Amino acid sequence: MRVCLLASGSRGNSTLIEVDGCRLLIDAGLSGVETERRLASINLNCDDLHAILVTHEHSDHVSGIGPLARRHKLPVYIDHKTHAALPKLGKIAELQHFSAGDTFPLRELQISSFSTTHDAVNPVGFTIESTEGKVGFATDLGMPTRLVAEQLKQCRVLVLEANHDEQMLQEGPYPWNLKQRIRSRHGHLSNIESCSLLEQICWPGLEAVFLAHLSEENNCPKLAKQSFVDLMQTCGQDVEIIVGSQNQASFCFAVDKP
């Protein structure tokens, strides 16, 4: 099992998850060329991929999907309404529609989608289950609902949104209405909200947590990481905390078969 945030933040999001020999991208918000470059940094290329899963239609998550899917003949798994909200996606040879909340097979894997309250037409997070265990993916959350916490239980690896530090957002340069949007039930999770979500779903089998979608203006990677490290220490757990970055692929976390 391998997980790597190829890019994370408001200028582009894409995550590689490899389980049971199946290599998925969750979202493709980088150009095809940049996706290829970042995959190369972990010794992969786009032709090694098997599918793209889409969380929601915001451009920082989808701008590379059309070119990548066409060039590398990749199936795209996308919610019906999200697809309808992407008129410029272009023709995709193998579109696999689902509805938010569906569970579906993908090769040997079982993928579950679950709704989030982010301000998109039908946004989702995912869990990916296989004989190697479960991976949970939840960014652009809006708010940490009970449904999200329930879905993310018992993962070996988690990708969690840690968008902003509340004080930095409050005191930062954003206009008031944008600050309100980010803080709202339909915006993004703060470090504190994300920590309290993790506190609910932490269990002895958890090995790594990726912090994703950090704001470059309203968060600080060191600060965010420290709050999660402190939380894991309080819980008495040895969990690797990896912070995603906008400009380069993150550390690639690999775990052996259980």
Ligand SMILES: [Zn+2]
């Ligand atoms: Zn979004």
Ligand SMILES: [Zn+2]
């Ligand atoms: Zn986003």
